[in-house]
Amino acid sequence: MREREVGWVSPPMASERPESRASEGGEEEDDYGYGLFPERRPSEGKRERSSVYKTLFPKHRECQAMLTIALTANPYAKVLLDAMKNSGCTVYRDRHFSCEDCDGCVGGGFDSSTSQIVLCQNNIHRQGHMNRVVIHELIHAFDHCRAQVDWFHNVRHLACSEIRAANLSGDCSLLNELGRFKFGLKQHQQTCVRDRAIRSILAVRKISRESAEKAVDEVFDSCFNDQEPFGRVPYSKSDAKRVYQDFQNRDRYYTNL
């Protein structure tokens, strides 16, 4: 891990990756997920895109535009940005977000060496997807800001953050309507969160599926129930607005103390 630049950095964690990664693992050297982000593989060095590139490519512009909407209009993103700021880890749009091409179907990642959230411009095509990726990665950033997270060596730390990111980002909400008839809302959410956390770990660590499952199961209850900085898991749009209002009121309450 290179020197931390702003105090809340961590290795890249891919989100929204489908179940394609082989998990026999153990023999290959772990690249900590950098293989998914060709523009920032350590061996190739970090390439800074020119401003010409950025204006010429429509998907890059679309990604930037969707990012702006996510950061200014999404109540969960706003809660997370405020919470980060209150914790001394202010997130700057130009400094901490980067739209890039990624490998596979990965939606985004959190790169420790540059303190940046990567948004995969070739894989994010809808605002709803952008919102989920931004929130998912901001949860990782928030966790890194508030806790001494050992992303590299303690897979349970990674598992905990992936559980929280899947639970709180809305990654599992698309299927809620279906799931609640089948298992009840809460049971569906737990099953979906567990599955996604395991997949996310396997996307960035060369460990066996069994090891990933074990890590997730060991920390599941406490991390699933840890809903900071939201007061609760947001399940709907109106819920999201209330979560933001609650957060602002809570803040006001603290400043009055």
Ligand SMILES: [Zn+2]
């Ligand atoms: Zn993640």
